[in-house]
Amino acid sequence: MTETFITNMLIIGAGPAGYTAAIYGARANMKPVLLTGLQPGGQLTITNDVENYPGFAEAIQGPWLMDQMAAQAKNVGAEIVMDSVSKCSLLDPQKEDGYFVFHTDGGNIYKARTAIIATGAQARWLGLEAEERLQGYGVSACATCDGFFYRGKKVAVIGGGNTAVEEALYLTHHASHVTLIHRRNSLRAEKIQQDRLLANPKISVIWDSVVENILSGGTPEAVTGVALKNIKTNEQASIDVDGVFIAIGHNPNTSLFKGQIELDSENYIKTKPGTTQTSIHGIFAAGDVQDKTYRQAITAAGSGCMAALEAERYLGETN
Template structure:
């Protein structure tokens, strides 16, 4: 096992999705020589985050033919390396933001940093039933905006699981592409706001399956894509067949913030609170980018944008405190 090391840097970046890598690109080009922790299967997700699971991303500018999530993240990683980012495939286990300089810990090293960018994203809340893993990204998704326009969903019946505002929003969005959209909800009332409920319930293409849960997903022929669902009514116990080509899980996300140990201000859902129009957190010198602080847009391109903002905010902060550039060793 490698000996524990202590390293110093102007800027440490935690996270390796579009937000973290964009922050690294900007910081490295500013000659801050950032250290980035990309995670070693943190939360059972490979370095690069959930983006890496996307089979084809068609809405990231610059790739008219589409690109896989893995390739896009790899390109971003190579770009940040090219400009001098030091990347470690390690998971941050804890931090100390109570004194300066800040400390970031993994099982192998401690990094002492004048500024930190937290870009650890959020984890989709999953449901487990037969077929739930087999058809993930093969008809099953957690983002209608990301995947809803794909050809496999166009003019096909689709389903959304959930009862909150996100589920209503996803269902309404999917009516632009699907022939019909079912909302499957385990209770007999929604928890969504009244205005969102009314929008969904008044849409002629949406049908609600109340008091229902998905108990199985099955495929269509030999194509290896989703063909339909077995849906159980929790009141009657009856199991029915629902033929759909898409299933969108909209039961929420968990931001990856537990490792922070309550040292940054979080909102009621656990997302890092940033000051409006910036990436500044409740601790001066700590910045947050990507979905760990954004529960509204949740797109790769918006994550990249906030990664850029975080790097620029961090650079300005480091100039203010007179941090020495090129300090990493």
């Protein structure tokens, strides 16, 4: 049976941005409702050791950090619902009695005076079985998050765009050597970034090649290398590495909002500079769904705080 719920603040997504928005919204007595989506905790649920989130002297587990954020949000008064939005009406002419309308997979309807979109983004993967199995055990999609664990080790970066080049350059601060593997014979990154990469003595490039498998071994199982194929000659080879960083881009989770809210050319939600305000007055976006530059838990949490404060201000102005 369909039920309709009314809330001052609806938060869509349960990563660092969503949970932080819920904490600030609840403390402001907005009585926020947070819909978790299909992956409560977001990308941190597949991150084992987190060493760069302030406040913890020792490494913590990503899933544990998300559990703590969820518990904190509940403790201060946020309502957390295990459900996903299936469709919504965000355009101003479609607002019903001053509310934005959201339908969920669970068959319920939420009417919200303001909403915070914190649905995050997902790294693009190669689609290899070993890739999923070894996430957190040598396979990563974030050099800034995990590069520290490869001090003095050899790593591979897969990709040829700005993200891949930036990841490779960053990893040289930790790894003994970085091998960039690209399926073409030229990079797509900005010229200045290409020049920096090609001039770095700690980086080598393997051109015209794709990763056919990620090799592993040991107890516990960990990455030991990658198997490659040259797409021009079909020649096969392998290289020994301790870590593999997939850097072929991210996909923001915005398909639900296409045609209703302004997105950029890569489908990230556009926000006004210095704010989390979207193209729709009363709708805010926080975290990786609008941030393709930093993509860190701490910056996502910060933008979740901003979104809640801006939503509170919006509600005060529209009362």
